[in-house]
Amino acid sequence: MILSVRDFAIGFQREGQNLVAVDGISFDVEAGETFVIIGESGSGKSLTGMSIAGLQPPTAFVSGSIRFKDREMLKRPDAELRKLRGPEIGLIYQDPLSSLNPVWPVGDQIAETLVAHGLAGRAEARKRAVEMLERVRIPDPRRVASAYPHEISGGMRQRAMIAMALAAGPSLLIADEPTTALDVTIKAQMLELLAELKHEMALTIILITHDMGVVAEVADRILVLYAGRIAEVGPADSIMLQPSHPYTAALMTSAMISQTPAKQELNAIVGGAPGLGAFPAGCRFHPRCPRAQNDCKAVEPPRRKFGVVELACHHPIEAAMSLTAARS
Amino acid sequence: MIAFLFKRLVWGLLVLIAVAVITFFLSRVVPADPAAFLAGQNASEETVQRIRVEHGLDRPLPEQFATYMIGLAEGDLGESIRTRRSVSTDLKQYLPATLELLIVSFVLYLAVSFSLAVLAARRPGGAVDGAIRLITMIGTGIPVFWLGMTLQFFFFYKLHWLPLGARFPIRETAPPVISGFLLVDSLLAGSLSAFRASLKHLTLPAATIVVNLLAVGTRLSRAALIQEQSRLYVRTARGKGLSPNRILFKHILRNALSPILTATTMQFGYMISWVILVEVIFDWPGIGLYAYQSFQVFDYSPVIALAIVSTAGFVIINLVMDLLYPVIDPRVQSVGS
Amino acid sequence: MSISTQPARRTIARPKGVLLPLALLVLVILAAFTLLPGLIAPHDPIALAMADRLKPPSLTHIFGTDEGGRDVFSRIVYGTRYSLGVAIAIVFASALFGVIYGAVSGMARQGIDNLMMRIVDLFFGFPALVLALAVAASIGRGLDSVALSLAIIWWPGYARLVRGEVLRLRERPHVEAARALGVSEMTILRRHIIPFVVQEVNVRITTDIGYALVAVTALSFLGLGANSPTPEWGLLIRDSRPYFGSAWWYLVFPGTMIMLTATAFSLIGDALASRRAA
Numbered sequence: 001m002i003l004s005v006r007d008f009a010i011g012f013q014r015e016g017q018n019l020v021a022v023d024g025i026s027f028d029v030e031a032g033e034t035f036v037i038i039g040e041s042g043s044g045k046s047l048t049g050m051s052i053a054g055l056q057p058p059t060a061f062v063s064g065s066i067r068f069k070d071r072e073m074l075k076r077p078d079a080e081l082r083k084l085r086g087p088e089i090g091l092i093y094q095d096p097l098s099s100l101n102p103v104w105p106v107g108d109q110i111a112e113t114l115v116a117h118g119l120a121g122r123a124e125a126r127k128r129a130v131e132m133l134e135r136v137r138i139p140d141p142r143r144v145a146s147a148y149p150h151e152i153s154g155g156m157r158q159r160a161m162i163a164m165a166l167a168a169g170p171s172l173l174i175a176d177e178p179t180t181a182l183d184v185t186i187k188a189q190m191l192e193l194l195a196e197l198k199h200e201m202a203l204t205i206i207l208i209t210h211d212m213g214v215v216a217e218v219a220d221r222i223l224v225l226y227a228g229r230i231a232e233v234g235p236a237d238s239i240m241l242q243p244s245h246p247y248t249a250a251l252m253t254s255a256m257i258s259q260t261p262a263k264q265e266l267n268a269i270v271g272g273a274p275g276l277g278a279f280p281a282g283c284r285f286h287p288r289c290p291r292a293q294n295d296c297k298a299v300e301p302p303r304r305k306f307g308v309v310e311l312a313c314h315h316p317i318e319a320a321m322s323l324t325a326a327r328s
Numbered sequence: 329m330i331a332f333l334f335k336r337l338v339w340g341l342l343v344l345i346a347v348a349v350i351t352f353f354l355s356r357v358v359p360a361d362p363a364a365f366l367a368g369q370n371a372s373e374e375t376v377q378r379i380r381v382e383h384g385l386d387r388p389l390p391e392q393f394a395t396y397m398i399g400l401a402e403g404d405l406g407e408s409i410r411t412r413r414s415v416s417t418d419l420k421q422y423l424p425a426t427l428e429l430l431i432v433s434f435v436l437y438l439a440v441s442f443s444l445a446v447l448a449a450r451r452p453g454g455a456v457d458g459a460i461r462l463i464t465m466i467g468t469g470i471p472v473f474w475l476g477m478t479l480q481f482f483f484f485y486k487l488h489w490l491p492l493g494a495r496f497p498i499r500e501t502a503p504p505v506i507s508g509f510l511l512v513d514s515l516l517a518g519s520l521s522a523f524r525a526s527l528k529h530l531t532l533p534a535a536t537i538v539v540n541l542l543a544v545g546t547r548l549s550r551a552a553l554i555q556e557q558s559r560l561y562v563r564t565a566r567g568k569g570l571s572p573n574r575i576l577f578k579h580i581l582r583n584a585l586s587p588i589l590t591a592t593t594m595q596f597g598y599m600i601s602w603v604i605l606v607e608v609i610f611d612w613p614g615i616g617l618y619a620y621q622s623f624q625v626f627d628y629s630p631v632i633a634l635a636i637v638s639t640a641g642f643v644i645i646n647l648v649m650d651l652l653y654p655v656i657d658p659r660v661q662s663v664g665s
Numbered sequence: 666m667s668i669s670t671q672p673a674r675r676t677i678a679r680p681k682g683v684l685l686p687l688a689l690l691v692l693v694i695l696a697a698f699t700l701l702p703g704l705i706a707p708h709d710p711i712a713l714a715m716a717d718r719l720k721p722p723s724l725t726h727i728f729g730t731d732e733g734g735r736d737v738f739s740r741i742v743y744g745t746r747y748s749l750g751v752a753i754a755i756v757f758a759s760a761l762f763g764v765i766y767g768a769v770s771g772m773a774r775q776g777i778d779n780l781m782m783r784i785v786d787l788f789f790g791f792p793a794l795v796l797a798l799a800v801a802a803s804i805g806r807g808l809d810s811v812a813l814s815l816a817i818i819w820w821p822g823y824a825r826l827v828r829g830e831v832l833r834l835r836e837r838p839h840v841e842a843a844r845a846l847g848v849s850e851m852t853i854l855r856r857h858i859i860p861f862v863v864q865e866v867n868v869r870i871t872t873d874i875g876y877a878l879v880a881v882t883a884l885s886f887l888g889l890g891a892n893s894p895t896p897e898w899g900l901l902i903r904d905s906r907p908y909f910g911s912a913w914w915y916l917v918f919p920g921t922m923i924m925l926t927a928t929a930f931s932l933i934g935d936a937l938a939s940r941r942a943a
Contacts, residue, residue, distance in 0.1 A: 347796065469926075
């Protein structure tokens with residue numbers, strides 16, 4: 001086990017009110033797996049991902065525990081967290097163009113990770129930056145290393161981001177919507193690359209996404225987050241083929257019906273996701289749930305084991321009927 | 329690149345011609361009788377007539393204009409009635425003093441405003457930031473001439489720390505003129521006491537200019553830095569485990585440089601304007617004081633020359649700044665217009 | 666969802682609170698000075714009283730006296746008309762010309778628009794005050810020549826602002842619709858564009874009055890404006906030069922007046938701007 005999250009909560013104070021964005025979630029990530037956190041915007045998935053690296057907004061209040069390789073990450077001073085970001089934890093984001101510094105050549109930005117952590121001198125770091133670019137399958141890495149971000153294509157930029165995140169040899173890669181801005185072909189290439197790198201570099205990957213298409217390609221295990229609570233967590237196969245939580249089922253259906261990104265389709269589930277501070281009582285999904293009954297409105301479902309998965313639902317879908325139920 | 333440079337040069341030339349045209353026509357067309365105006369109030373009819381012929385004012389206006397422009401093209405800025413020398417000779421003598429003041433003030437201004445902006449941007453909303461906002465607000469309303477005199481009041485009249493004005497003590501011999509910059513010349517002459525004396529004389533005029541520019545300059549730099557702080561590449565830098573200082577100095581500052589440069593160009597324009605007032609207040613023997621003293625005795629060629637020379641300076645600064653943009657920001661290939 | 670990584674930031678406090686009422690108070694005082702100087706000023710601003718020369722502030726002369734024994738406070742009160750009056754005249758004249766110029770440029774065909782804007786650009790290539798100085802020197806001494814020369818460098822700012830606004834407003838759907846319905850360009854300008862532009866210009870005018878005041882007093886200080894014994898503020902400071910070392914009041918009060926006035930106008934302009942933004 002490389003990461004262990006227990007009762008993690010994060011929220012903000014706004015106008016004297018405590019707005020809880022993520023409300024006491026627990027999960028483990030095993031070394032070497034690809035762990036996918038899926039949810040709509042506002043579900044708290046990015047906040048969770050950033051908090052693992054100690055990058056939660058400074059205005060946020062947090063509670064619970066996040067242990068990475070037996071180190072408590074919450075409430076650790078930033079100076080110590082900095083030593084982990086880069087050599088232990090790498091991060092990539094969506095929108096690589098804005099995420100790269102526009103006035104620095106790509107190679108220098110990759111080399112900087114090594115230099116800043118004292119892992120290599122300037123010349124050595126530059127050489128290793130070119131090697132990293134080669135590693136992420138960039139043809140002509142020398143040219144790209146001396147190019148500025150605006151001079152290379154979107155796919156190349158995301159590859160360069162990956163090279164930068166992995167340059168210092170981290171064991172955990174947190175990828176926050178890494179494929180969102182990319183078109184379908186490049187998206188597929190990027191996922192393939194991540195899978196290969198995971199193998200070559202013995203990585204653990206936490207992938208944060210709202211895109212079901214991405215999930216199917218790479219996930220070992222999936223965590224479904226809804227309005228700051230865990231809906232369902234378990235092995236990727238069973239969650240995708242036999243979703244037990246009505247929300248997961250709805251996500252899968254909409255992804256299967258259409259090849260367009262699941263995000264728009266998610267909104268086709270009755271209503272929209274609740275906003276921060278407007279979470280309903282009882283099961284948070286009940287206003288949009290086709291299976292909701294009276295107890296769903298009153299009592300928040302506890303998390304429990306259900307076959308091979310764990311879920312929080314009063315009326316889960318039984319294995320045999322799950323797909324048909326989801327389609328109806 | 330060459331085409332761009334050429335375009336900017338032509339534009340600069342156009343600006344210079346415009347200054348010449350505006351001042352020429354206003355001086356010839358607006359006063360009912362320029363010769364009488366030049367001759368002064370109690371001049372006799374003969375004197376007026378003599379001045380009219382002397383200055384070619386009896387010729388038709390287009391001819392006068394042509395003569396004037398041809399003279400300018402040849403570097404002839406006219407004669408000064410007061411010094412009885414050609415204006416260009418006078419300018420050669422007075423320009424180094426002005427340049428020394430401008431350069432020292434500007435370097436000082438850049439250093440101070442940049443540091444203040446960095447301090448403010450590190451903790452937006454903090455104490456330094458609040459203090460800077462207050463100073464900025466009051467600073468924009470302070471007339472530069474009044475600020476200079478207030479400094480004189482404290483540092484000369486009350487504290488006796490610094491001289492009232494001039495560039496060098498009258499009773500002492502100035503170092504031989506080599507560069508025209510007293511700070512440099514005194515060091516070249518190996519005289520530390522002369523260096524200290526010129527530095528003392530420079531302090532108040534430079535401080536006046538710096539404080540005046542600081543108000544607007546710091547606000548602009550601060551805004552640029554704070555805006556850059558919210559960019560996504562800053563999040564990336566944090567994700568790489570960089571320290572806040574490294575992020576600020578290596579990433580944010582570099583990106584904020586372009587907007588700061590734009591603000592700086594504007595500031596330079598103001599500085600050229602305010603330097604005249606500062607020279608008058610501190611009796612600083614530069615081209616501003618020269619033009620001012622000429623104007624007091626109705627000698628106008630130096631004033632127009634000052635306008636043309638300082639516009640040329642401004643045009644050159646603009647050109648240099650335009651050439652710097654692509655160096656600072658690789659996304660700017662070349663500025664079209 | 667995206668996560669902001671920047672540190673906590675308090676929203677920049679707008680100058681409301683005590684500052685805005687204070688600025689408005691300054692404005693009321695200035696209006697009183699301008700309209701009823703005779704009622705407010707305790708002494709004659711011009712007549713000499715050599716027996717009282719360079720007296721420090723006292724109950725009879727709250728701001729002290731100058732080298733002619735004249736009451737500095739009374740001179741400041743009477744001077745409001747000149748300094749602020751000229752500043753306001755400059756800004757209004759520039760705004761009027763700039764608005765017309767900018768509107769014509771914004772509505773004109775592209776070629777004409779380009780040419781008109783090039784001319785405006787030209788003015789941004791000069792160090793403005795130096796140009797004003799040369800112009801004022803060329804046309805001779807006096808507050809009228811200061812006003813004219815500053816107006817000449819001031820209007821291009823308005824032309825640029827207004828043209829930008831006009832181009833923006835022309836793209837608005839209701840203006841496009843009006844044009845499609847065959848409403849004439851003149852009517853569009855008058856009914857759909859000018860009223861909006863005027864609001865924007867008002868903000869600019871308010872802030873600019875403060876800057877114009879500083880410019881007017883600066884030119885007066887250089888001896889380009891009014892002649893003694895006119896109690897113009899910049900000229901007061903010019904006249905104080907031989908004496909302020911021993912007579913601080915002679916320097917302090919006129920300068921503070923300029924500073925207070927300029928800051929008050931810029932505060933009110935800020936408040937107007939944030940009201941429009943809200």
